[in-house]
Amino acid sequence: MAGAARISTLSGRGIPLRGEDIDTDRIIPARYLRAITFEGIDAHLFEDDRAAAAGGGRPHPIDDPRFAGGSILVVNRNFGCGSSREHAPQAIHRRGIHAIVGESFSDIFFGNAAVIGLPCVSAPKAGIEQLMAAIEATPGTAVRVDLEQLRCDWDGGHLSLQIPAAVRDAFLTGAWDTTGMLLDRYDEVRGVAARLPYVAGFR
Amino acid sequence: MGQTLLQKVWDRHAVRVLPTGQTQLFVGLHLVHEVTSPQAFDTLRARGWTVQFPERTFATVDHIVPTIGRRRPFLDVMAEDMIAALERNCRDFGVPLWNLGDARQGIVHVIGPELGLTQPGLTIACGDSHTSTHGAFGAIAFGIGTSQVRDVLATQCLAIEPLKVRRIAVRGRLPAGVYAKDVILSIIRRLGVRGGVGYAYEYAGDTVERMSMDERMTVCNMSIEGGARVGYVNPDDTTFRYLAGRPLAPAGEAFDRATAWWRSLASDPDAGYDDEVELQAEDLTPVVTWGTNPGQAVGVGERVPAPDDVPDGERRGVADALDYMGLKPGTAISGTRIDVAFIGSCTNARLSDLREAARVVKGRRVAGHVKALVVPGSAGVRAAAEREGLDEIFRTAGFDWREAGCSMCLGMNPDKLEGRQVCASSSNRNFKGRQGSPTGRTLLMSPAMVAAAAVSGEVVDVRELIG
Numbered sequence: 001m002a003g004a005a006r007i008s009t010l011s012g013r014g015i016p017l018r019g020e021d022i023d024t025d026r027i028i029p030a031r032y033l034r035a036i037t038f039e040g041i042d043a044h045l046f047e048d049d050r051a052a053a054a055g056g057g058r059p060h061p062i063d064d065p066r067f068a069g070g071s072i073l074v075v076n077r078n079f080g081c082g083s084s085r086e087h088a089p090q091a092i093h094r095r096g097i098h099a100i101v102g103e104s105f106s107d108i109f110f111g112n113a114a115v116i117g118l119p120c121v122s123a124p125k126a127g128i129e130q131l132m133a134a135i136e137a138t139p140g141t142a143v144r145v146d147l148e149q150l151r152c153d154w155d156g157g158h159l160s161l162q163i164p165a166a167v168r169d170a171f172l173t174g175a176w177d178t179t180g181m182l183l184d185r186y187d188e189v190r191g192v193a194a195r196l197p198y199v200a201g202f203r
Numbered sequence: 204m205g206q207t208l209l210q211k212v213w214d215r216h217a218v219r220v221l222p223t224g225q226t227q228l229f230v231g232l233h234l235v236h237e238v239t240s241p242q243a244f245d246t247l248r249a250r251g252w253t254v255q256f257p258e259r260t261f262a263t264v265d266h267i268v269p270t271i272g273r274r275r276p277f278l279d280v281m282a283e284d285m286i287a288a289l290e291r292n293c294r295d296f297g298v299p300l301w302n303l304g305d306a307r308q309g310i311v312h313v314i315g316p317e318l319g320l321t322q323p324g325l326t327i328a329c330g331d332s333h334t335s336t337h338g339a340f341g342a343i344a345f346g347i348g349t350s351q352v353r354d355v356l357a358t359q360c361l362a363i364e365p366l367k368v369r370r371i372a373v374r375g376r377l378p379a380g381v382y383a384k385d386v387i388l389s390i391i392r393r394l395g396v397r398g399g400v401g402y403a404y405e406y407a408g409d410t411v412e413r414m415s416m417d418e419r420m421t422v423c424n425m426s427i428e429g430g431a432r433v434g435y436v437n438p439d440d441t442t443f444r445y446l447a448g449r450p451l452a453p454a455g456e457a458f459d460r461a462t463a464w465w466r467s468l469a470s471d472p473d474a475g476y477d478d479e480v481e482l483q484a485e486d487l488t489p490v491v492t493w494g495t496n497p498g499q500a501v502g503v504g505e506r507v508p509a510p511d512d513v514p515d516g517e518r519r520g521v522a523d524a525l526d527y528m529g530l531k532p533g534t535a536i537s538g539t540r541i542d543v544a545f546i547g548s549c550t551n552a553r554l555s556d557l558r559e560a561a562r563v564v565k566g567r568r569v570a571g572h573v574k575a576l577v578v579p580g581s582a583g584v585r586a587a588a589e590r591e592g593l594d595e596i597f598r599t600a601g602f603d604w605r606e607a608g609c610s611m612c613l614g615m616n617p618d619k620l621e622g623r624q625v626c627a628s629s630s631n632r633n634f635k636g637r638q639g640s641p642t643g644r645t646l647l648m649s650p651a652m653v654a655a656a657a658v659s660g661e662v663v664d665v666r667e668l669i670g
């Protein structure tokens with residue numbers, strides 16, 4: 001098994017990021033996919049949205065001093081849709097976000113985030129709204145995401161969380177770094193390959 | 204009860220259930236490009252891993268490459284570094300690379316099929332969300348992120364959760380001037396950009412059965428825009444005829460054995476589905492997107508919505524999108540002035556797409572204020588189009604005729620929108636900033652509709668031009 005760290009409870013200040021269908025082009029614009037490492041990519045997180053928000057006189061939640069130092073991102077529906085770029089969760093993670101709580105996530109984003117150790121957990125719309133409202137009313141509110149209990153707690157409220165059991169177990173056991181796990185018992189892989197007629201060119 | 208193609212292919216590639224409950228799935232074909240692979244190769248190096256199946260791994264360059272002025276080193280230092288990294292990685296790890304100048308170079312989702320690598324019954328992975336394209340052949344093809352690229356390089360496997368299957372049946376004859384692009388845009392409009400999350404889309408019905416492979420690829424390509432990671436069409440004689448004689452497809456008796464296997468993988472008539480949807484082809488018209496996601500679309504004869512017309516939950520999204528696009532609520536989409544016309548991308552830059560666009564363009568001129576370009580999907584498509592004289596038709600009309608790559612689909616190379624330009628585009632994403640300018644605006648449509656917009660200077664119904 002891969003020796004990644006176990007991830008079970010994540011706490012920090014919350015950052016409410018409102019909006020549905022926030023796509024990965026917005027999370028990290030394509031022009032920042034041009035580097036051959038992820039280093040420094042966090043500087044460009046939400047860059048265009050942030051510029052537009054600043055231009056409109058209201059800081060983007062990422063820049064909002066009220067939420068400075070936040071590490072739990074709270075989002076709405078279908079977060080991370082669009083392009084498969086892992087740069088998106090990388091930029092979020094490297095920005096110091098340890099977990100994302102939201103109504104729902106795109107499949108690819110969810111998977112990309114999981115394999116870098118960034119849990120994305122879901123809760124119904126009404127609960128997310130409560131959490132966002134609580135953080136907005138009292139910026140600095142500490143939010144605690146507990147993968148063991150599948151609960152999210154803050155001062156004055158809590159939510160039940162959902163995450164596919166397999167992914168939750170991966171975080172809890174430290175098996176989210178998948179490569180090692182896939183290399184385990186590799187003879188079985190060779191066996192499957194040998195039974196597939198195309199691998200031998202249909203000979 | 205019978206099985207779907209998804210179940211059959213899944214079962215044949217499943218290695219085991221992992222301790223996490225996910226399935227370990229063997230990957231039959233791994234396609235690699237310059238943008239999502241460098242960090243993955245670096246991890247292999249750092250951990251001392253090799254590429255397990257270099258013979259099932261193929262690389263090309265498409266996303267960042269210039270479409271003119273390709274002399275090395277590129278003027279763009281970051282692009283040069285990225286290509287150089289891929290060259291080094293392919294050399295060090297024994298992966299074949301179809302580089303610039305190779306007749307096989309092109310957009311990864313165009314060349315896989317063209318070379319005969321993409322075959323029914325394969326599991327295919329590529330670090331790009333439009334990998335769903337390959338499902339047109341009855342393959343199960345996943346777009347993956349860089350960590351999974353690392354997994355597939357190092358293990359030829361994916362750790363993955365099972366998918367449900369939704370059968371989308373399209374029945375009847377498509378009217379003239381209505382294309383595969385309009386079919387998939389209509390499907391996404393109806394089911395929404397989130398409708399497919401957790402599903403594989405199986406496209407079926409006589410309309411799909413009559414489609415060419417190029418058309419099926421266009422449909423499967425945009426599955427991901429509807430939220431479905433995987434989209435596929437059951438393999439049939441059209442599929443086998445397309446593959447026969449392709450350089451990397453099986454040949455001779457092996458081809459016959461392959462055909463028998465491929466045929467056996469199609470969904471059984473009594474297969475069970477998690478959901479079923481039907482569309483009537485006769486009802487469809489050319490579609491144009493008006494907003495900032497591919498589901499925000501209308502028929503070319505319709506008006507863009509007004510925030511008041513839509514349910515409460517969508518109001519803000521619609522208002523935002525109209526505002527970004529600079530469109531007045533409730534105005535007709537046709538007549539929207541464009542600045543740029545882009546014919547390209549893995550959705551619609553195959554030979555048949557260029558033929559349809561050329562048919563519209565022939566004998567006409569690009570409107571004076573429009574910058575128009577055609578970027579063929581592959582070096583192979585480009586050469587074939589030139590043999591037919593399509594390049595001449597486009598050039599004479601005032602289009603730029605470029606070399607193959609992703610180009611203005613995502614604007615990672617020098618082909619970008621500027622400022623708030625409006626682009627009629629045959630690509631697949633109209634997200635804010637997608638085409639290289641943070642404030643640029645995209646109207647998605649079929650290549651024939653892009654051609655019609657290019658010569659008219661505004662969005663028009665292509666059916667009026669092809670009569």
Ligand code: SF4
Pocket residue numbers: 265266310311312331333547548549550608609612613630631
């Ligand atoms: S053409 Fe566009 S969508 Fe297709 S692979 Fe290239 S960038 Fe991705």
